[in-house]
Amino acid sequence: MPLPRTPIPAQWLFPGIIFRGDARGNAVYLTFDDGPDPQATAFVLQTLAAHNAEATFFAVGENAQKYPQLLEQIAAGGHCLGNHTMKHLNGFHTPLRQYLADTEHCRLALAPNPAYRPLFRPPYGRITPAQYLRLRRQYRVVLWDVIAEDYRTDWHAEACLQKLKKQTRRGSVIVFHDSARCLPMLRQVLPAYMEFLGSCGLQSKSLDQI
Numbered sequence: 312m313p314l315p316r317t318p319i320p321a322q323w324l325f326p327g328i329i330f331r332g333d334a335r336g337n338a339v340y341l342t343f344d345d346g347p348d349p350q351a352t353a354f355v356l357q358t359l360a361a362h363n364a365e366a367t368f369f370a371v372g373e374n375a376q377k378y379p380q381l382l383e384q385i386a387a388g389g390h391c392l393g394n395h396t397m398k399h400l401n402g403f404h405t406p407l408r409q410y411l412a413d414t415e416h417c418r419l420a421l422a423p424n425p426a427y428r429p430l431f432r433p434p435y436g437r438i439t440p441a442q443y444l445r446l447r448r449q450y451r452v453v454l455w456d457v458i459a460e461d462y463r464t465d466w467h468a469e470a471c472l473q474k475l476k477k478q479t480r481r482g483s484v485i486v487f488h489d490s491a492r493c494l495p496m497l498r499q500v501l502p503a504y505m506e507f508l509g510s511c512g513l514q515s516k517s518l519d520q521i
């Protein structure tokens with residue numbers, strides 16, 4: 312689960328990190344972190360298919376190893392897979408060597424899948440300069456400019472949806488979570504949000520097109 316807001320200092324500390332795509336087109340970039348999960352990922356895939364939308368799934372390697380058939384469904388749906396570490400590590404609390412080894416372990420778990428791309432999202436949005444400088448050699452590191460906060464238990468779906476509608480712009484990178492914990496919120500918010508995107512003429516693309 313990432314931080315509730317884009318870590319603003321990261322925008323000048325890490326100039327190569329992607330927060331958002333081109334604001335001139337009609338694309339936005341839906342992303343789903345922490346999966347795959349049997350119920351949540353299946354629900355997300357169905358919802359995306361119903362709207363002819365593409366997205367990027369930042370998978371946790373341990374979950375990917377448990378549910379290889381879900382990775383195949385992600386690929387079959389025309390989506391992308393990115394690296395979210397093997398064990399969902401917090402970069403601020405993890406030594407460089409361990410962080411890089413865990414990320415490589417995740418890459419090895421995902422790379423056989425044709426949907427895999429060298430995209431990396433640090434769990435919690437937390438990455439140190441040293442970690443970033445090493446990983447940028449190999450990955451495009453992607454944070455976000457809009458986060459659904461679908462993991463919060465202290466607010467309602469309507470508030471979540473209103474926030475998403477207010478913050479989404481052309482080129483936005485939006486974070487959701489395809490995890491069991493977030494599924495109740497996703498069920499209420501994601502279909503309505505997809506309708507909203509359509510009504511604005513916005514289309515979700517996978518991050519390899521950013």
Ligand SMILES: [Zn+2]
Pocket residue numbers: 312313344345395399434435
């Ligand atoms: Zn995460």
